[in-house]
Amino acid sequence: MERITIAIADDHALVRQGIHTFLEAYPDLSIVGEAESGEAIVCLVAELVPDIVLMDLVMAGMGGVEATRQVKRVSPHTQVIVLTSFDDDEYIFPALRAGVLSYILKDVGINDLAETVRKAAKGESVLHPRVAARVVQEVHRERSDIPNLFTELSTRELEVLRLIADGLSNAAIAEKLVISEKTVKVHVSNILSKLHRLDRTQAAVFAWQQGLVRREDR
DSSP: HHHHHEEESOOOHHHHHHHHHHHHHHHHHEEEEEEHHHHHHHHHHHHOOOOOOEOOOOOSOOHHHHHHHHHHOOTTTOEEEEEEEEHHHHHHHHHHHHHHHHEEEOOOOHHHHHHHHHHTTTOOOBBBBBHHHHHHHHHHHHHHOOOOOOSSSSSHHHHHHHHHTOOHHHHHHHHHHHHHHHHHHHHHHHHHOOOOOOOOHHHHHHHHHTTTTOOOGG
């Protein structure tokens, strides 16, 4: 059995020792190194390229967020699991943006921690329920903050945008809507202007992302 290699970053020796002892009891997991600071874990990862880093967020010197960013830079293959006591927004979102795959709290059971490691090795994310709730809330908030730019489009422009998103060329759109290709170009120009997009590809992607076009419509 090929074991999953793990490095631990935490500035408390007792915490590192406890995690090391517990995880080494699993035959498919192997602790290959420990670090007491962000700087040290980056150097360790560059040398050993472990599958997983268990990352504390609050450490003296370089914190876990910056350490995660640098770990992902020196070893993109390495997945980072935050193991922390903090579930505040000021920690959660910077960590996720830095490249953290999973975010769990230190009250996690050892079996759950081992399973989180196994999932991370397969690229699967695990979030503590409180963290997951905050992420969902933030996604909903961001979606509600997006202005409905489609209200700026005329009925004909919406038709043209749907056809662009469906992959049709200007000539094909003109034929389908029984209008001239020159008129289609005018509509496309207006659409890009109103949606603040650089080209038709960006407009098409935006239409798909915002649900103007759905797969079942095709």
